[in-house]
Amino acid sequence: MILGELEKQVLNHLWSAGEADAKQIHAAFSAGRSSSLNTIQSTLDRLYKKQLLSRSKQGHAFVYHTRVDREDLIAQLIRSITSDLVSQDNQSLMAAFVSLSADLGDDELDRLEAMIQNHRRKSKLQP
Amino acid sequence: MILGELEKQVLNHLWSAGEADAKQIHAAFSAGRSSSLNTIQSTLDRLYKKQLLSRSKQGHAFVYHTRVDREDLIAQLIRSITSDLVSQDNQSLMAAFVSLSADLGDDELDRLEAMIQNHRRKSKLQP
DNA sequence: ACAAAAAACCGATTGCTGGTCGGTTTTTGC
DNA sequence: GCAAAAACCGACCAGCAATCGGTTTTTTGT
Numbered sequence: 001m002i003l004g005e006l007e008k009q010v011l012n013h014l015w016s017a018g019e020a021d022a023k024q025i026h027a028a029f030s031a032g033r034s035s036s037l038n039t040i041q042s043t044l045d046r047l048y049k050k051q052l053l054s055r056s057k058q059g060h061a062f063v064y065h066t067r068v069d070r071e072d073l074i075a076q077l078i079r080s081i082t083s084d085l086v087s088q089d090n091q092s093l094m095a096a097f098v099s100l101s102a103d104l105g106d107d108e109l110d111r112l113e114a115m116i117q118n119h120r121r122k123s124k125l126q127p
Numbered sequence: 128m129i130l131g132e133l134e135k136q137v138l139n140h141l142w143s144a145g146e147a148d149a150k151q152i153h154a155a156f157s158a159g160r161s162s163s164l165n166t167i168q169s170t171l172d173r174l175y176k177k178q179l180l181s182r183s184k185q186g187h188a189f190v191y192h193t194r195v196d197r198e199d200l201i202a203q204l205i206r207s208i209t210s211d212l213v214s215q216d217n218q219s220l221m222a223a224f225v226s227l228s229a230d231l232g233d234d235e236l237d238r239l240e241a242m243i244q245n246h247r248r249k250s251k252l253q254p
Numbered sequence: 255a256c257a258a259a260a261a262a263c264c265g266a267t268t269g270c271t272g273g274t275c276g277g278t279t280t281t282t283g284c
Numbered sequence: 285g286c287a288a289a290a291a292c293c294g295a296c297c298a299g300c301a302a303t304c305g306g307t308t309t310t311t312t313g314t
Contacts, residue, residue, distance in 0.1 A: 070212060
């Protein structure tokens with residue numbers, strides 16, 4: 001799956017706002033970036049069809065919510081973009097992790113290791 | 128940057144073969160997938176323009192080599208696809224690492240941690 | 255209930271990129 | 285020099301994001 005710029009911005013807004021309708025997003029964007037309300041609506045619709053958003057009619061307009069959280073979407077995008085470049089085991093993917101962590105500081109590396117430990121513990125309890 | 132299917136296959140072939148010209152790649156692909164020699168040539172050219180390949184004329188034809196190794200390209204693709212989804216710190220990216228590592232086994236997690244340690248050591252020597 | 259306003263929906267256009275080749279020019283090797 | 289091989293040019297199609305005008309449907313205020 002591929003996401004365009006506007007799609008990413010809309011997702012970002014929904015992640016921080018929790019939920020919003022087209023008009024609200026359009027208003028939030030009108031300072032700086034301007035796309036017509038229709039464009040926002042099309043983008044919301046595309047994201048909805050991609051099953052990245054859910055929506056419910058509250059009062060007058062559809063209110064959209066994200067259906068995946070940021071980390072899972074990022075992971076999904078990484079999977080899809082690298083699927084044909086990664087061999088049988090995940091050697092390359094792990095190496096890419098390290099390559100990516102080039103611009104992580106010591107403290108961030110610490111946190112990353114802590115997360116790995118935590119993840120390892122969790123998966124041990126849930127086999 | 129976005130890579131298509133054929134582009135990825137060509138890169139894979141070059142990573143394992145070391146180097147090859149269009150004809151060789153075409154021959155290697157003709158079992159299974161078939162694209163005309165011209166198509167392979169166009170793809171090589173596009174990858175060359177993207178600076179992912181270098182080439183040198185050896186004898187009769189251009190011989191192509193990769194200019195990046197697999198891990199760095201994967202890292203670059205991850206960066207480009209997630210750039211607008213990741214905030215100032217790399218919290219989300221690290222969380223995505225963990226999310227991705229869901230299907231890594233204990234031993235793979237071990238190796239990942241070892242790689243991180245190694246990377247940390249190296250960056251300490253080279254500030 | 256009805257008209258006006260708002261929202262949703264439809265469809266068309268543009269731009270970009272990858273895949274696909276045919277055909278022409280250039281290079282190369284005898 | 286000439287034939288074969290390789291490189292290059294240009295064109296076309298497909299898929300997808302961005303864009304928005306215009307039409308239909310829904311909601312709302314009186």
